[in-house]
Amino acid sequence: MSDPTPQKEPLVRVDAVEKIFHRGSEDIHVLSDLTLHVPAGEFVALMGPSGSGKSTLLNLIGGLDRPTKGSVSVAGDRLDNLSDRQLAAWRARHIGFVFQLYNLMPVLTAERNVELPLLLTPLTKVQRQKHVATALAMVGLSHRATHYPRTMSGGEQQRVGIARGIVTDPTLLLCDEPTGDLDRKAGDEILDLLTALNREHGKTIVMVTHDPHASARAARTVHLTKGRLTSEAQS
């Protein structure tokens, strides 16, 4: 009998994943039998002690690395089967990254930094400018478009980082400690922005954080301990 209310296929499917790094003759088991599904439109926080494998998991979901065993699918694409070249093209189309230390290019203005991911797409210069203007407006920084990162506060630089993360209209926004280098007030503003991107623009977000104040903004928090998911909580 068919299910009367079929579940939608999750946007992110991490199934029975194992990740082992090799350092010299040593095998480092980082993720073990890890399964995580994220539906489209969800805001998930990923917490756990230092070294528990959070960034490793984020990198697998973002196609920056491949699992040793198991499968990773995003938006129906099996990432563990793609070549490096295919993965790079896939990432450019589907993933926006936001980093703890912003990773902005100091020699480029805010608008040029935001434009960077678009240089990997076939968009024309005029189309790129339009997308950049939209992304900067979404983070409330249109008035700082021609300013350099060094002239901006940490919170403003992270807004530019988020604008760069969303400028391609990615399927998934992956944030690694996005408030980790900010004070409480600036961090709260970044969390407000991520919440608005999720609620008002339907962005699916996976955010690694150490901060319970940040994870409280997510609809669901998953905890990693020594490479295994140990608990989940709905906010």
Ligand SMILES: Nc1ncnc2c1ncn2[C@@H]1O[C@H](COP(=O)(O)OP(=O)(O)OP(=O)(O)O)[C@@H](O)[C@H]1O
């Ligand atoms: N490329 C690599 N080669 C070897 N070991 C690695 C590599 N990347 C990560 N590791 C190891 O995997 C483990 C998990 O690292 P990971 O960065 O995923 O943890 P984390 O939970 O994100 O930690 P933190 O909160 O400190 O950022 C660590 O022991 C780390 O040293």
